[in-house]
Amino acid sequence: MSDRLARELYNMLEKMPKKPNRILYNIAVYQDLQTLEPEGSTRERQKEYVVKKLSLCCMVLLGGILLSLIVWAKEGFDAQIMENRLARNAYGEGTKSVALVASDTEETVELVLELEEKAYTQQELEDSLKTFLPLLEECVLGQNESFDEITYDLNLVDGISGYPFTVEWLTEEAYIDYEGRLVQDILESPQLVELTAEISHGDFQVSQVLPCYVHTKALQPGKAEMLARRINEAEQESRQEKFMTLPSEIDGKSLRWSGKRSHNGLILLVLTPILTVLLYLGKDQDLHKQVADREAQMRLDYPELVSALALLIGAGMTVAGAWRKVAADYLIRKRETKEKRYAYEEMLLMLHEMDSGVSQTKAYEHFGRRCRSASYNKLATMLSQNVRKGSANLAALLREEAENSFEERKHTARSLGEKAGTKLLAPMMLMLCMIMVIIMIPAFTSYF
Numbered sequence: 001m002s003d004r005l006a007r008e009l010y011n012m013l014e015k016m017p018k019k020p021n022r023i024l025y026n027i028a029v030y031q032d033l034q035t036l037e038p039e040g041s042t043r044e045r046q047k048e049y050v051v052k053k054l055s056l057c058c059m060v061l062l063g064g065i066l067l068s069l070i071v072w073a074k075e076g077f078d079a080q081i082m083e084n085r086l087a088r089n090a091y092g093e094g095t096k097s098v099a100l101v102a103s104d105t106e107e108t109v110e111l112v113l114e115l116e117e118k119a120y121t122q123q124e125l126e127d128s129l130k131t132f133l134p135l136l137e138e139c140v141l142g143q144n145e146s147f148d149e150i151t152y153d154l155n156l157v158d159g160i161s162g163y164p165f166t167v168e169w170l171t172e173e174a175y176i177d178y179e180g181r182l183v184q185d186i187l188e189s190p191q192l193v194e195l196t197a198e199i200s201h202g203d204f205q206v207s208q209v210l211p212c213y214v215h216t217k218a219l220q221p222g223k224a225e226m227l228a229r230r231i232n233e234a235e236q237e238s239r240q241e242k243f244m245t246l247p248s249e250i251d252g253k254s255l256r257w258s259g260k261r262s263h264n265g266l267i268l269l270v271l272t273p274i275l276t277v278l279l280y281l282g283k284d285q286d287l288h289k290q291v292a293d294r295e296a297q298m299r300l301d302y303p304e305l306v307s308a309l310a311l312l313i314g315a316g317m318t319v320a321g322a323w324r325k326v327a328a329d330y331l332i333r334k335r336e337t338k339e340k341r342y343a344y345e346e347m348l349l350m351l352h353e354m355d356s357g358v359s360q361t362k363a364y365e366h367f368g369r370r371c372r373s374a375s376y377n378k379l380a381t382m383l384s385q386n387v388r389k390g391s392a393n394l395a396a397l398l399r400e401e402a403e404n405s406f407e408e409r410k411h412t413a414r415s416l417g418e419k420a421g422t423k424l425l426a427p428m429m430l431m432l433c434m435i436m437v438i439i440m441i442p443a444f445t446s447y448f
Contacts, residue, residue: 002062006055010047024050029284032291036342038349038370053283057276064272072265081257085243089117099260100246102227104253109224110260113231115244116166125164125204132163133208136197140180140210147212154180154195154212158232166236170196175214178229182214190214202239226250294342295373299412301343302375303405310398319383319394320360327351346370361387375405 013020025046033049034042081100089096096115101108141147142155156169156179175183175193190213197208230247238244246257305326312322330344350367354360361384368380379401386394 002055002059003051005058006051009054009058010051026284029287032287035291035370035372036287036294038346049287053280056283057280060279061272061276064268064275068265068269068272070265071268075261075265081246081259084246084248084257086113086115086246087243088115093117099262100231101258101260102246103256103258104250106253107223109227111224111228111231113235115235116164116239122204125201128163128165129199129206132160132165132199135160135163136167136199136208137210140195140197142180147210149190150182150212150214153182156180164201165199166201166239168198168200168236170198184214187214200236223250297341298343298371298373298376300409301341302373302379303402303409305343305347306379306398306405307402310395310402313398314395319386320354323347324351343371343376346376360384 010024013024019025029049030042030046033045037045086098094117096117098113098115100111100113102111103109136157137147139157139160140154143152144150144154154176156167158167159165169178169180171178172193173183175191176195177183193212193214195210195212197210199206199208227247227250230250234247235244247255249255308326308329309319309322312325313319317325327344327347330341330347334340334344346367349370350363353363353366358366364380364384364387368377371377371380382394382397382401
């Protein structure tokens with residue numbers, strides 16, 4: 001489907017009065033495709049290349065739009081609240097987080113409700129309680145060291161991760177409010193307060209009394225906190241039911257509930273065209289990289305190619321015969337290794353031109369232009385001049401060229417090695433700093 005859509009899009013762009021040449025007939029892409037594969041119609045290959053890019057972009061665009069619509073629809077479905085009821089997950093499916101919006105005639109409050117899953121067996125609850133109680137006491141203490149000296153707010157958690165229990169707290173609100181905050185600023189003497197934890201899960205209930213002494217103060221709860229308490233109570237009371245009913249009023253004022261939906265679908269819809277454009281441009285970058293890799297490979301093969309020609313011509317073979325011999329050896333290696341070498345492929349293409357009637361000098365010139373390299377242009381010029389004027393010392397010139405190219409390759413290898421060493425300098429400095437820190441911190445600690 002995406003291929004058909006891409007071809008129709010290409011034909012539509014091609015029929016426009018003012019054609020988008022940067023998309024359809026990009027010169028850089030044309031040159032890269034011609035460089036990578038000189039044979040055949042480059043214009044047709046460019047068309048297929050553009051169609052493939054458009055097909056991939058269409059696929060990403062359509063997929064992104066479809067996914068964004070699905071996400072948007074799912075968010076809308078999850079945000080729906082019918083008759084003030086929320087569906088909870090079945091046993092084993094985990095807690096469901098629901099974003100809620102409560103609005104009355106004066107104020108709108110946003111809340112996040114953690115709607116837990118249904119039911120555990122009685123035996124499972126009794127076994128879990130044995131390890132739950134010590135952890136609960138530790139969590140309640142918060143920053144305090146013990147219940148004998150409470151100087152910080154208590155952390156009255158309503159549950160512990162990994163346990164199914166819900167905890168409700170009973171306390172003397174003159175000293176500790178229902179969220180564990182200390183109410184009074186200053187006390188003449190520590191006051192003993194019994195903090196009672198009502199631990200429950202469904203019909204399972206246990207009470208745990210924690211005696212403690214209190215000191216400091218906290219703010220009184222606001223409307224949002226009161227409403228949170230109401231819905232938590234409603235959630236706890238409906239654990240065995242499929243739906244939870246949200247409170248319909250607070251302080252004598254009616255509440256209107258609505259789900260708070262996120263905008264992930266819209267964000268995905270906006271990001272999809274951006275991703276499509278980046279993908280389209282990235283395909284051209286991949287093509288340019290292939291051309292750069294081709295040029296690097298040809299520079300690497302140049303010394304060996306010239307050296308082989310010099311050896312064969314020095315042994316008495318003609319230039320054309322030496323050329324055919326080197327190309328034939330490459331074909332044998334290619335069948336064995338399945339590795340494509342662009343320099344030798346250009347040699348084979350030149351032989352095809354000569355066999356089809358192109359003169360030897362013209363074939364050498366075409367070879368040099370296709371290689372798009374100063375070294376290969378120089379080689380093509382030497383061989384072309386040898387055909388026109390003749391040269392008794394061609395083998396010596398080729399040997400000298402081979403030696404120079406080997407030296408140039410060594411120099412290039414040294415330069416790359418130096419660059420690699422420079423890139424390693426930053427990680428080495430970072431490691432040195434880390435070692436200095438590891439050494440200096442214990443020294444300063446022991447000294448002071």
